Amino acid sequence: MSERQDPVTGIEAPIYLKYNFTAGAAPARFLSQIRKGVLTGQRCPRCEQVYIPPRGSCAACGVATEEEVVLSDKATVESFTIVSIPIPGNPIQPPYIVANLVADGANISFIHLMSECVNEEVHIGQRVQAVWKPEEEWDYAMDNIRYFKPIDEPDVPVESIGTLPVSGWEG
Amino acid sequence: MSQPDILNQAFELGFTYTRSTGPVVGRFLTELRDRNIVGIKASDGRVVVPPMEYDPDTAEALSEFVDVGEEGEVVSFAWVKEPRESHPSEQPFAWAMIKLDGADVPMVHWIRAGREADVSTGVRVRAVWAEETVGFITDINGFELVPEEMS
Numbered sequence: 001m002s003e004r005q006d007p008v009t010g011i012e013a014p015i016y017l018k019y020n021f022t023a024g025a026a027p028a029r030f031l032s033q034i035r036k037g038v039l040t041g042q043r044c045p046r047c048e049q050v051y052i053p054p055r056g057s058c059a060a061c062g063v064a065t066e067e068e069v070v071l072s073d074k075a076t077v078e079s080f081t082i083v084s085i086p087i088p089g090n091p092i093q094p095p096y097i098v099a100n101l102v103a104d105g106a107n108i109s110f111i112h113l114m115s116e117c118v119n120e121e122v123h124i125g126q127r128v129q130a131v132w133k134p135e136e137e138w139d140y141a142m143d144n145i146r147y148f149k150p151i152d153e154p155d156v157p158v159e160s161i162g163t164l165p166v167s168g169w170e171g
Numbered sequence: 172m173s174q175p176d177i178l179n180q181a182f183e184l185g186f187t188y189t190r191s192t193g194p195v196v197g198r199f200l201t202e203l204r205d206r207n208i209v210g211i212k213a214s215d216g217r218v219v220v221p222p223m224e225y226d227p228d229t230a231e232a233l234s235e236f237v238d239v240g241e242e243g244e245v246v247s248f249a250w251v252k253e254p255r256e257s258h259p260s261e262q263p264f265a266w267a268m269i270k271l272d273g274a275d276v277p278m279v280h281w282i283r284a285g286r287e288a289d290v291s292t293g294v295r296v297r298a299v300w301a302e303e304t305v306g307f308i309t310d311i312n313g314f315e316l317v318p319e320e321m322s
Contacts, residue, residue, distance in 0.1 A: 008192055008200040008306035015186040023178040031178055088187060140178055 026056030029068065031140040037132060039071040041106050049107040053142075072104035072166050073130035075148060076156045079109075082119050097122055101148060105166030112142070116149035125161060127153035127169060195224040198236060204306040208298070209236045210274050217275040240272030241298040242317060247277075250287040259313060265290045269314060283313045290316070 023031055026042060030053045033040040042054035042065035049058065050069050057064050080099035083092075097119055100109035114122060116131070128148035138144045153169055192200060195211060199221050202209045211222030212235040220239055225232055248267035254260055259281050267290070268277035283299070284290050296314035304310040 005201075005204065008197045008204065010189055010191050010197075011200065011307060013188045013190045015188065017184040017186075018181070019184065020179060020181050023180075028178045089185070 024056055026054040026065070030054055034142060034144055035138055035140050037135065037138060037144065039073055039103055039130075041069045041071050041103075043067045043069050050105060051108055052103060052106045052110055069105060070166070071106050072168060073132075073145070074151065074153075074168055075101040075103045075128050075130075076161050076164065076169070077114075077122065077124055077126040077128060078102050078161050079124060080114065080122055082122075095119055099128075099148070101128060102162045102164070104164045104168050107162050109162070110142075112145060113147040114149070115147040122150075123155070125155035125158060127151050127156065193224060195222045195233070198222070200306040200308075200310075203308070203310040204304045206241075206300050206304060206310070208239050208241055208271060208311075210239050210271075211235060212237055218273060219276050220271055220274040220278045237273065239274045243269045243271035243274070243277075243296060243314075245282070245290065245292055245294045245296060246270050247292060248282065248290050250290065252287075259309065263287070264313070267296070267314070269296055280308075280311060281313045283315055295319075 030040055039052060040054070041050040041052035042056070043050045044058035044061055044063065044065050045067065046061040046063050047058060049060065050071070051058070051065065052071060054065060078100040080097050082095055082097055084095045086094055092113070097114040097117065098111060099114050099122070101112055102109045114128060127150065129151045130145040131147055131149050133144055133146055156164065156169055199209055208220065209222060210218040210220035211233045213219055213233060214226045214229045214231060218237045218239060219227075222236065223233065246268040248265040250263065250265050251258065252263050254262065254264065258264070260283060262283070265282040265284060265287070267280060267282045269280055269282075270277040282290055282296055295317040297317050298311045299313050299315050301310050301312040
C-alpha cells in the first residue's frame with residue numbers, strides 16, 4: 001500500500017454470546033398460555049406464594065410447583081425506572097418506563113413496559129392494566145402485551161403490594 | 172395439565188465493544204498493517220512481542236520499538252481437533268506460543284498444519300500475511316511450517 005495511512009488508534013472487539021434457549025416444562029406452559037392471552041403463575045404447595053413467570057419450583061421452599069393459577073392482567077407498580085439513555089439495539093426511544101409489576105393473584109413481580117402515562121406521575125402502588133397486541137399477532141412471548149397503562153383505581157398501599165387476590169383491588 | 176410443546180429459541184447477546192489501542196499496541200497494529208512485526212525493549216534488554224506499554228519489572232513506560240522477524244520457533248502448542256465457529260481456522264490447527272526471531276518472549280498465535288504430528292516444540296514457523304491487512308492481529312493469518320531444509 002503506497003498511500004500513507006493514519007496510525008491505528010482503536011479496534012473493534014465485539015463479543016457475541018449465542019444461546020439456544022429451551023423453555024422448561026413450567027415456562028413452556030406459561031408461554032403456551034400467554035399465546036392464548038392468559039397470564040398464568042404457579043403456586044408453591046408449601047408457602048402458597050404464586051410465581052410468574054413460573055420456574056417449576058419455589059426458590060424459597062425448594063419444592064416443586066405444579067398448581068397453575070390464572071392471573072389477572074391488572075397489576076400494581078412495585079417499582080419503576082424512567083429510562084433516559086438509549087440502549088444500543090433497543091428500538092424503544094427514551095424516555096420510557098420499565099417497571100416491576102405484580103399481577104393481581106401473584107406475589108412476585110415481573111418486568112414490563114409502561115406507556116400511555118405521564119412519566120413524571122408514575123408511582124409505586126399505581127394500578128395498571130395490560131394493553132395487548134391484536135390477537136392475530138399473539139406468539140409465545142411476553143410482548144403479546146405491548147405495555148401496561150394506568151387505570152382509574154386507587155393506589156395500593158406499599159405494604160399490600162404483592163398480596164392482592166386475582167379478583168383485584170377494591171381500594 | 173397437558174404436556175406442553177417443547178419451545179426452543181435461538182438468541183444472541185452481543186457486547187459491541189470498541190477498544191482504544193494506545194500508543195504501543197496501536198503502533199504494533201499499525202506495523203502489522205504494513206506487514207511488519209515489532210516488539211519493544213524492556214529494561215532488562217529483553218524484546219517483548221507483542222509490545223507492552225510498561226516494563227514488567229520496573230513499571231517504567233517503554234518506547235524503544237524493535238523490528239522482529241516474521242519467522243520463529245514453536246515454544247509450545249495445543250492441537251485443536253475440532254475447531255469452533257469463532258476459531259481462526261475451519262481445519263484442525265494448533266494454538267502455539269511462538270518465539271519470533273529477535274524476540275525474547277513468545278507470543279500466542281496459530282499454526283496451519285495438516286496433522287498434529289507435523290507440529291512439535293522447536294519447529295520453525297513463518298507468518299502468513301492476510302491478503303488485505305487492516306491493523307489487527309488477524310493480519311497475520313496464522314503461521315505455516317517452514318520446511319526443515321529451508322530453515
